[in-house]
Amino acid sequence: MKDVPNDLVSEAEPGLGAVEAGISRASEALLRQQRGDGHWVFELEADATIPAEYVLLRQHLAEPDDLELERKIGNYLRRIQGDHGGWPLFHGGGFDISASVKAYFCLKMIGDSPDAPHMARARAAILAHGGAGRANVFTRILLAMFGEIPWRRVPTIPVEMILLPRWFPVHIGRMSYWARTVLVPLLVLQALRVRARNPRGVRIQEIFAPRRLAWKRARSHKHPGWALFFNGLDGGLKVAEPFWPRTLRKQAIDRCVAFVTERLNGEDGLGAIYPAMANAVMMYDALGYPEDHPDRAIARHSVEKLLVIREDEAYCQPCVSPVWDTALTAHAMLEVGGEAAEAAAARGLEWLKPLQELEVKGDWAELRPHVRPGGWAFQYRNAHYPDLDDTAVVVMAMDRARDQLGLDARYDEAISRGTEWTVGLQSGDGGWGAFDADNTHFYLNNIPFADHGALLDPPTADVSARCVSMLAQLGETRENPRMRAALDYLEREQEADGSWFGRWGVNYIYGTWSALCALNAAGLDGTVPSVRRAADWLIAIQNPDGGWGEDCQSYKLDYRGYEPAPSTASQTAWALLGLMAAGEVDHPAVARGIEYLRLTQGEDGLWAQDHYTGGGFPRVFYLRYHGYPKFFPLWAMARFRNLKQGNAARPLHGM
Numbered sequence: 001m002k003d004v005p006n007d008l009v010s011e012a013e014p015g016l017g018a019v020e021a022g023i024s025r026a027s028e029a030l031l032r033q034q035r036g037d038g039h040w041v042f043e044l045e046a047d048a049t050i051p052a053e054y055v056l057l058r059q060h061l062a063e064p065d066d067l068e069l070e071r072k073i074g075n076y077l078r079r080i081q082g083d084h085g086g087w088p089l090f091h092g093g094g095f096d097i098s099a100s101v102k103a104y105f106c107l108k109m110i111g112d113s114p115d116a117p118h119m120a121r122a123r124a125a126i127l128a129h130g131g132a133g134r135a136n137v138f139t140r141i142l143l144a145m146f147g148e149i150p151w152r153r154v155p156t157i158p159v160e161m162i163l164l165p166r167w168f169p170v171h172i173g174r175m176s177y178w179a180r181t182v183l184v185p186l187l188v189l190q191a192l193r194v195r196a197r198n199p200r201g202v203r204i205q206e207i208f209a210p211r212r213l214a215w216k217r218a219r220s221h222k223h224p225g226w227a228l229f230f231n232g233l234d235g236g237l238k239v240a241e242p243f244w245p246r247t248l249r250k251q252a253i254d255r256c257v258a259f260v261t262e263r264l265n266g267e268d269g270l271g272a273i274y275p276a277m278a279n280a281v282m283m284y285d286a287l288g289y290p291e292d293h294p295d296r297a298i299a300r301h302s303v304e305k306l307l308v309i310r311e312d313e314a315y316c317q318p319c320v321s322p323v324w325d326t327a328l329t330a331h332a333m334l335e336v337g338g339e340a341a342e343a344a345a346a347r348g349l350e351w352l353k354p355l356q357e358l359e360v361k362g363d364w365a366e367l368r369p370h371v372r373p374g375g376w377a378f379q380y381r382n383a384h385y386p387d388l389d390d391t392a393v394v395v396m397a398m399d400r401a402r403d404q405l406g407l408d409a410r411y412d413e414a415i416s417r418g419t420e421w422t423v424g425l426q427s428g429d430g431g432w433g434a435f436d437a438d439n440t441h442f443y444l445n446n447i448p449f450a451d452h453g454a455l456l457d458p459p460t461a462d463v464s465a466r467c468v469s470m471l472a473q474l475g476e477t478r479e480n481p482r483m484r485a486a487l488d489y490l491e492r493e494q495e496a497d498g499s500w501f502g503r504w505g506v507n508y509i510y511g512t513w514s515a516l517c518a519l520n521a522a523g524l525d526g527t528v529p530s531v532r533r534a535a536d537w538l539i540a541i542q543n544p545d546g547g548w549g550e551d552c553q554s555y556k557l558d559y560r561g562y563e564p565a566p567s568t569a570s571q572t573a574w575a576l577l578g579l580m581a582a583g584e585v586d587h588p589a590v591a592r593g594i595e596y597l598r599l600t601q602g603e604d605g606l607w608a609q610d611h612y613t614g615g616g617f618p619r620v621f622y623l624r625y626h627g628y629p630k631f632f633p634l635w636a637m638a639r640f641r642n643l644k645q646g647n648a649a650r651p652l653h654g655m
Contacts, residue, residue, distance in 0.1 A: 011189045014595045019641050022598050025605035026634040027336045031344055038347035040329045041322035042627030043308055045315065047615065048077055048087040048099045051275050052106035052644070053318040054303070054308065056142065058277050059109055061285055062197035069307075070110040072314035077103050078118055078484065079313070085125030090612035090622040098139040101132045101207065105146075108255055109202045122555060123207050123450045126399065130207030137449055138275070141326075145185045145282075146196045146323055148204060155448030156241060157183070160192035162259065166366065173366055174444060176226030176457035177385045177435040180363065181271030183449075184259050185283035191249060194286045201332065222285065236311065261295055263384045269302030272379035273319045277302050280302045318623070320614070325377050325627045326395040331655060332635035334400050342405055349401055352376065352394055356414055357386045357437040364436050366427060371424030374417030386582075388425060389463050392417050396654045399473055404472040410647075422467055431459025432467045432483030434504070443626060454617035460491040460503035464513050465518035469654030472521035487522060490515055491530055496559060498533030506622070507554040509571045512538060513578035520581035521654040535582035538575050539589045543567045548575040549611070555618035569607035570625075571634035572596055577639060577655075585643040594640050606630045 034040055051073050058066070077445045082088045087101030112119050126132060132143060133153070139338045143149045157338045162184065162640045164171050172180050195392035259282050263270055269277035277299060291297065326348045333345035357373050362384035365371065375386030376394045395418040399410035419456040434438050447455075468486045476483050492499055494515070495508070502510030512534050519531050526532055542548055547567025554563065584590055602608055607629040614623030 007611050014591060014598060016641055016644060018598060019594060019637055023336055023599050023634065023637050023641060025601065026630075026637070027085075027333065027338075027341050028603035030333070030630060030634065033339060034329075034344055034347070038344075039076050039322050039326040039353035039625065040348065040631075041320060041325050042625065042630065044317045044319060044321050044614075045308075045626065046318045047089045047096070048080060048103040048106075050306075050318050051076060051315040052099075053274070053278065054104045054307075055109055055140070055305070056102070056146075057197075057281070059198055059200065059202075059585075060145065060196035060282060062199045069309070069314055071308060072312060074107060076313040076315045077107055081118060081122065085121035086129075087122075089620070091610045091624065093552060093622075095129060097126060097129045097132075098135040100129075101127050101139055101204075101607040102142070104207060105202075105204050108204060109200065114206060119157065126207045127209060131581055132204065132207045133193040133272075141190070145189070145199055146193050148208075148341060149318075151193055152191070154190070157187055157190055157449055158241060158244070159187040159256060160244060160248055162252050162255045162354035163248070165470035173363070174439070174441045175455050176439060177363060178271060178273060178276070178457075179455045181263065181273065181276035181385075182279060184256050185270070185276070185279035188253050188256050188283045189279065189286060191253060192286050193372070200501065202245065214567065231615060249296075252436065252649070257283070257288070264295060265302070265381055266301060266303050266397055267305060268381040269299065269305075271385060272377065272382040274306055274316065275318075296618070304512075318621075320379050321625065321627070322380055323352060323355060323394065324378050325625075327376075327390065327397050328635075329627070329631045330397045331393070331400070332638065334397065334404055335635050335638040337404075337638070337642075345397070346401060347395075349398055352398075352412055354416065355381070356394075357383050358417060360384060362386065365560065367437050367563045368424050372417065372420060374419075374421035376418070385435055386421075388422055388435045389434055389466050391422055392466040393461075394417060394421070396470050396473050404419045415474070419470070422470065426467070426482055426486070427459045427461055430480060430482075430487075431461070433457040435464050441611060447521050454620055455583035456651035459489065461490060462502050462504055462514040462525075464489055464493075464512035465500075466655075467509075469514075469520035472518070473654035478522055483522070487519075487524075490518065494530055494534070498535075498537035499532075499562075500534070502615065503618070504553055504615045505574070506550055506571070506615060507618075509538070509541075509548055509550050509574050509578075510613070510615075513581075514576035516578040516581040517655050520583075522605050526583040527612065531582050535584055537562075537581055537588065538579055539584075542575070542589050542592065547572040547600070548593070550613075552578040552612055552622050555615075566611065566627070567596065568609050568611045569597065569600060569633045570609060570613045570628035573636040577632075577638040580636075580639055580643060585640065590640065594637060597637055601633075 055070060055073055083094045086095040087103045088094055089096045089099060100122060108114060109117060137155055140149060144154050171428045172183060260270055265272060280299045284299060289296040308317060309317055314410040330345040330348040350552050355376055356374055360383040361373055363449050375391040376387045378390050395415050398415050401407055402411050426432055427438045434457050436457050441456060444455050464486060471483055478484060478487060488614045499508040500511035500515040502508060516534055524531055526535060541562045545567050549565040549567040549572055550573045551565040572593055576590055579587060579590050600607060609629035612622040612624045613628055614625045616623050
């Protein structure tokens with residue numbers, strides 16, 4: 001993306017002719033990227049962890065060498081190595097020991113000499129941070145499977161926990177969907193003390209500290225009392241585990257296999273996320289399933305579909321985002337308007353329609369058995385795990401297309417079922433989580449396995465705001481008790497400075513955009529204190545170049561307020577959409593933001609962005625959505641044009 005000198009950003013309102021030209025170029029570029037069947041999907045990039053794990057998975061299974069693919073993955077990992085010598089969790093981020101250990105192991109596995117300068121720098125950085133033994137639980141499990149550390153250095157997770165009743169305090173049904181799908185096959189791997197084949201015999205003992213480090217202070221998300229209890233329980237389990245009855249262990253393993261097999265999800269994979277998919281493959285392998293067994297074969301194939309292979313680099317995605325990308329791009333195209341853009345949006349919605357999950361009662365139904373399915377997943381298919389965020393965005397796009405394109409009853413049933421499912425999963429506090437209702441068993445974050453602090457899926461402001469936007473767009477008023485409860489939840493979640501936390505996007509800019517759109521849709525304008533404070537916060541944090549930016553470091557636990565960060569196209573678009581939802585289309589900050597987007601638009605009509613503005617797990621896992629700097633800026637510019645023109649044919653919708 002082009003840099004914009006501060007003195008080139010005018011306070012004057014940009015001419016609508018120039019804005020229109022930018023809209024045309026961006027929409028034409030996005031039209032060219034639409035797939036033949038009508039959908040859009042853009043790359044979804046994480047950190048070094050998953051590409052490294054992919055190579056190590058192949059060596060775990062002793063699969064035939066693919067030296068060309070390894071060469072390309074090696075090029076990718078070397079390019080994203082940080083100046084600090086290790087690997088960060090996001091572009092320009094600080095050293096992360098777990099990502100660095102896996103990247104180092106991968107590069108050594110594919111033949112990089114430990115004496116090469118980049119490897120020596122990585123080794124020095126890892127040792128300076130306490131060595132590989134300080135890595136997180138998932139990394140230590142990988143190291144145990146490769147024989148680098150003993151299994152006793154890994155928290156004990158008895159496979160028999162799969163047999164516990166639902167009311168038991170530590171039960172997989174109380175965890176988030178991603179924890180469930182990752183953990184269940186992992187229970188089998190740990191019970192069997194699986195050992196990777198590692199045909200090349202690569203070891204990495206040189207990145208372990210020469211002496212055992214002192215006891216490490218509990219993670220900041222843990223409560224000292226609960227942590228002490230669960231750590232003591234872990235010690236007891238380590239003593240008792242060898243004495244578990246063999247029949248009980250076999251029964252538990254069988255139950256795990258049944259859980260995984262039921263949710264295999266075809267070529268889209270278990271949970272449609274890489275860690276769960278890879279664990280399923282290793283589980284089947286450990287249990288002796290041959291490579292051509294249908295369950296193992298389809299599980300293995302699902303992993304290959306995540307690869308992004310270019311001319312000289314390759315990496316593995318954590319998952320794919322076609323439903324999310326298609327729904328959001330459809331919104332942008334509907335905002336643009338005109339025959340070509342609206343036809344493209346309609347084709348995208350036609351592609352989305354049959355992906356609605358209407359039959360499978362997923363894990364969410366354990367708490368809400370009487371709710372009918374009706375949601376959409378994030379990926380191509382993930383029948384057991386649709387999510388509220390995608391569902392709300394799809395429903396709003398279909399409702400908007402129904403009105404704007406005169407599609408009559410084309411989407412009535414889909415909208416009705418999606419709304420019914422969304423309403424049915426509202427949590428008791430008035431908000432919505434991403435995948436489940438009332439997934440708020442916070443004590444579970446104290447178990448030793450949960451050192452990442454992301455074991456749960458509680459309600460969050462951004463997802464809740466999307467659901468409020470959907471209900472309001474469909475005509476639900478503030479007098480309805482469920483809407484009142486949702487709005488009260490958003491009011492409680494607003495930060496002292498006027499912003500909202502963004503769980504799934506970085507971060508307070510994302511959350512504030514989401515909440516402002518919801519409040520606007522619900523009929524709350526800039527005279528309402530919460531709206532006014534949020535708009536003032538966005539105006540106050542605008543960068544001198546006219547854009548907005550926020551770093552992934554804003555997720556730190558000791559956050560004390562906004563810290564300046566370089567402007568990005570996607571965060572600028574969110575801020576603009578939020579301010580326009582607050583009724584500030586005529587504010588000079590909006591004019592300057594639009595001018596920033598216009599001046600940074602690339603020759604191809606789109607915007608480049610290396611910074612990560614997507615959230616996976618705060619402080620642990622971040623995402624670079626390659627589509628965000630493509631469709632969000634277009635959406636913001638088109639909305640600005642429409643509002644300035646007073647275009648009643650395209651009113652401000654829920655998003």
